[in-house]
Amino acid sequence: SQQGEEDPQALSIQEGENATMNCSYKTSINNLQWYRQNSGRGLVHLILIRSNEREKHSGRLRVTLDTSKKSSSLLITASRAADTASYFCATDARGNEKLTFGTGTRLTIIP
């Protein structure tokens, strides 16, 4: 299986609710990143968390990292219709700038 795997594969919630997506990986990492992809578009970087960090915030985004469990979560608070997209986690091995992307979570916000 892939280095990064998101869970769930698909998520539908009502606008205004919080959305939580999880990512698991297998090897030691330098940092973990989350990206968003709108339909038919390229990926857009959202947030980066370093391996020595446990939590990071950016606007309505909150990311946690548990290196002992090799997992990360992305929380989007007060979701909006515009948050509808696929979300990917990406990891890089120590000393290597190559990113390995997960399989993605398809998030649908219902107005």
Place this chain on the structure above:
Amino acid sequence: DAGVIQSPRHEVTEMGQEVTLRCKPISGHNSLFWYRQTMMRGLELLIYFNNNVPIDDSGMPEDRFSAKMPNASFSTLKIQPSEPRDSAVYFCASSLNRGRENEQFFGPGTRLTVL
């Protein structure tokens, strides 16, 4: 800055034809990545360059695929001959490799259909 520029945005070709995809990275970025995205396989890294030098091409599917970066502002991904299974969206991304933080900026992609 205009971001990463890719051309063409859409390409439809027949099996056996040569396909060339083009990418202009963000000015000042020193790393460039080519990815392929399909429903079945997700997002796969094909090859990446650092300072115009290919660093890792282990993701290139086979000899039909080749990539070049003749200068810091231009890269090509060529498929010759193309096959229907090459149909996918091909993304180019660039980054400024600053050691620990390597956020990547993606282009809009080229949607390739091989008939």
